[in-house]
Every structure is written in C-alpha cells, then in structure tokens.
Amino acid sequence: xxxxxxxxxxxxxxxxxxxxxxxxxxxxxxxxxxxxxxxxxxxxxxxxxxxxxxxxxxxxxxxxxxxxxxxxxxxxxxxxxxxxxxxxxxxxxxxxxxxxxxxxxxxxxxxxxxxxxxxxxxxxxxxxxxxxxxxxxxxxxxxxxxxxxxxxxxxxxxxxxxxxxxxxxxxxxxxxxx
Amino acid sequence: xxxxxxxxxxxxxxxxxxxxxxxxxxxxxxxxxxxxxxxxxxxxxxxxxxxxxxxxxxxxxxxxxxxxxxxxxxxxxxxxxxxxxxxxxxxxxxxxxxxxxxxxxxxxxxxxxxxxxxxxxxxxxxxxxxxxxxxxxxxxxxxxxxxxxxxxxxxxxxxxxxxxxxxxxxxxxxxxxxxxxxxxxxxxxxxxxx
Numbered sequence: 363x364x365x366x367x368x369x370x371x372x373x374x375x376x377x378x379x380x381x382x383x384x385x386x387x388x389x390x391x392x393x394x395x396x397x398x399x400x401x402x403x404x405x406x407x408x409x410x411x412x413x414x415x416x417x418x419x420x421x422x423x424x425x426x427x428x429x430x431x432x433x434x435x436x437x438x439x440x441x442x443x444x445x446x447x448x449x450x451x452x453x454x455x456x457x458x459x460x461x462x463x464x465x466x467x468x469x470x471x472x473x474x475x476x477x478x479x480x481x482x483x484x485x486x487x488x489x490x491x492x493x494x495x496x497x498x499x500x501x502x503x504x505x506x507x508x509x510x511x512x513x514x515x516x517x518x519x520x521x522x523x524x525x526x527x528x529x530x531x532x533x534x535x536x537x538x539x540x
Numbered sequence: 541x542x543x544x545x546x547x548x549x550x551x552x553x554x555x556x557x558x559x560x561x562x563x564x565x566x567x568x569x570x571x572x573x574x575x576x577x578x579x580x581x582x583x584x585x586x587x588x589x590x591x592x593x594x595x596x597x598x599x600x601x602x603x604x605x606x607x608x609x610x611x612x613x614x615x616x617x618x619x620x621x622x623x624x625x626x627x628x629x630x631x632x633x634x635x636x637x638x639x640x641x642x643x644x645x646x647x648x649x650x651x652x653x654x655x656x657x658x659x660x661x662x663x664x665x666x667x668x669x670x671x672x673x674x675x676x677x678x679x680x681x682x683x684x685x686x687x688x689x690x691x692x693x694x695x696x697x698x699x700x701x702x703x704x705x706x707x708x709x710x711x712x713x714x715x716x717x718x719x720x721x722x723x724x725x726x727x728x729x730x731x732x733x734x
Binding site for chain 2: 378
C-alpha cells in the first residue's frame with residue numbers, strides 16, 4: 363500500500379527526495395531501476411525529473427561572489443600582527459585528561475557504592491527501589507570530618523585554578539597586538 | 541609566489557616561518573570563504589569581516605591542521621563557526637528573508653547590467669539572487685555542496701551534524717530554492733523548464 367502511494371506520484375515530497383537521490387547518483391540498483399521505470403511510464407515524474415535536473419545544472423553553474431580587491435592585502439596586513447599558536451596537542455597533556463577522568467569516575471563510583479551500601483535490602487517495608495533510595499542518609503556522609511577536609515581541599519584547588527586562569531588571561535590581554 | 545603549490549605545501553612553508561606564503565591560500569580560497577560568509581550574514585560588509593576573521597583564525601590555528609581532511613573542509617568549518625558567532629553577537633534575525641524589500645535589494649544589486657547581459661551570466665545571477673533569498677542554513681548547505689564542492693560527509697563535518705541530516709538539509713534547501721525561483725523568477729524558470 364505504502365509502496366503503491368510512493369509509486370503513484372501523489373507524494374510530492376517523496377517524489378522530490380527520490381528524484382534528488384537519483385540525480386545525485388545515490389540509491390541502490392533496484393531503487394534506481396524503479397525510478398527509471400517511473401520516468402518512462404509516468405508523465406508527472408518525467409516532468410518533475412526534467413525540472414530538478416535543470417535546477418541542478420543551474421546550481422552547478424552558480425558563480426562565486428568576490429570580496430573587495432584589497433582582501434588578500436587586508437588579511438596579510440592583519441596577519442603580520444599574529445603568531446601561529448602552538449598545536450593543541452603540544453600543551454594538552456593526555457595523561458592529565460585521563461587522570462581527571464579516572465578521578466571523577468572513582469568519585470562517582472565511590473558515592474554510588476557508599477549509597478547502595480546503606481540500603482537494607484532485607485527490609486520489606488518499602489518494596490519500591492525509589493523509596494529505598496530516599497532512605498539513604500546523606501547527612502551522615504557529608505558530616506564526616508574526612509569528607510569535609512576533602513571538600514575544603516577541592517575548594518582551595520578550584521580557587522587556585524581560577525586565579526591561574528585569570529592571570530593567564532591578563533597576560534594574554536597584555537600581549538595581544540592592537 | 542605560491543601558485544601551483546598544493547595546500548599542504550603552502551601550509552608547510554607557513555609553519556616553517558614563511559608568513560607571506562599564506563597569501564597563496566588566501567588568494568585561492570577567498571571567493572569560496574567570502575561566498576559562504578555572505579550566505580550566512582546576508583550582507584557584503586559583514587561577510588568581508590567574517591571572511592577576514594576566518595582567515596586570521598585559520599592562520600593562528602594552522603599548527604592544529606593535521607591534514608586528516610582537506611584544508612578547504614577545515615577552513616569552511618572555521619567560517620561556519622565564525623559566521624554563527626558573528627550573527628549571535630549582532631543578534632541578527634536569521635529567519636528566512638522572504639519579503640519583497642529584500643528581494644528588491646537583491647535585484648537592485650545588479651541593476652543596470654540586466655539589459656545586455658549574456659544568458660548564461662543572467663542565469664548564474666538569478667541563482668545567486670535566489671540563494672540570497674534563502675534562510676542562512678539553506679543557503680549555506682547549497683553553497684557548500686554546489687559551489688565549494690564538498691561531499692555530504694564533509695558538509696556534515698563542517699556543520700557538526702550527521703551525514704543523513706546533511707542529506708535531508710540539502711534536499712530541503714533545494715526544494716525551497718526551487719520554490720523561491722518559481723515565485724520570484726517565474727518567467728525565466730518557465731523558459732528553463734521548456
């Protein structure tokens with residue numbers, strides 16, 4: 363049925379898409395021969411194919427726009443003030459990225475294991491897993507001295523990185539050509 | 541200077557300190573980059589700015605070009621990103637420019653040369669005017685496919701989308717272009733179809 367409607371030519375969008383595929387040289391052999399058959403037997407398909415083919419030729423003949431005559435000169439004058447930045451791979455250490463990834467995954471797994479470890483799986487009062495999850499005592503975990511120390515170290519590291527980031531920005535701004 | 545050299549040869553020269561060799565790449569790609577920028581910004585002045593910025597960004601990031609793709613594909617990705625950032629900054633309305641004033645503007649741009657223009661030239665100009673009437677997304681994908689001769693896979697890479705999405709966008713853009721041409725250049729299109 364669907365195939366019938368596809369072949370009848372009533373579905374204009376489908377017809378266009380299939381004809382564009384055909385014009386672009388895409389589609390498998392059975393699809394291409396089905397379209398060739400339609401082009402021979404169906405006047406609507408034939409006429410639409412002719413239109414799309416002409417449009418395709420027109421688009422291929424489309425001219426490029428040209429910028430001002432001084433374009434290359436303007437670019438080269440500006441480029442004199444710039445330097446090629448070092449390749450990203452030269453200053454991004456993959457080991458650091460991996461280290462950070464492993465750290466956060468370990469942290470996540472740690473939280474998960476700790477949380478699930480608190481659930482009393484033998485308790486039948488709440489059958490729902492969601493209910494059991496809400497019973498996890500998060501306060502107990504976050505009031506732990508070691509966790510607080512860990513959090514404090516993270517905050518200090520964060521501030522240190524932020525300061526580093528801003529001082530780099532300041533340096534870059536000073537070195538930026540005007 | 542650098543005529544006849546491949547893109548990779550010029551890039552190698554530039555990376556080894558011959559800054560002036562970069563002019564070869566600018567000369568080679570300026571029309572492509574400018575056309576693409578124009579499709580995005582819809583304004584020649586803005587397009588010139590985006591095209592210049594794109595070449596400067598490409599120069600600064602040249603060490604990151606590893607030759608895994610064509611230089612043109614890499615460059616067009618930069619143009620696309622620079623164009624989008626530019627539009628965001630200018631907060632331009634990037635809706636379809638399907639209105640009579642814009643159409644008149646597009647028409648006026650070439651006024652005065654219509655009388656004695658050769659047929660081929662006139663058709664090319666008609667296509668460009670019709671493309672200028674499309675929304676930036678549609679105009680960009682058509683320019684990349686037909687004028688910059690990028691494959692669907694390359695277009696997908698430039699626009700950061702899936703290849704199938706690029707194919708659907710191209711089909712949709714061509715259909716819209718056909719509609720624009722039939723609406724605004726009815727007589728010419730009729731002659732072409734005959």
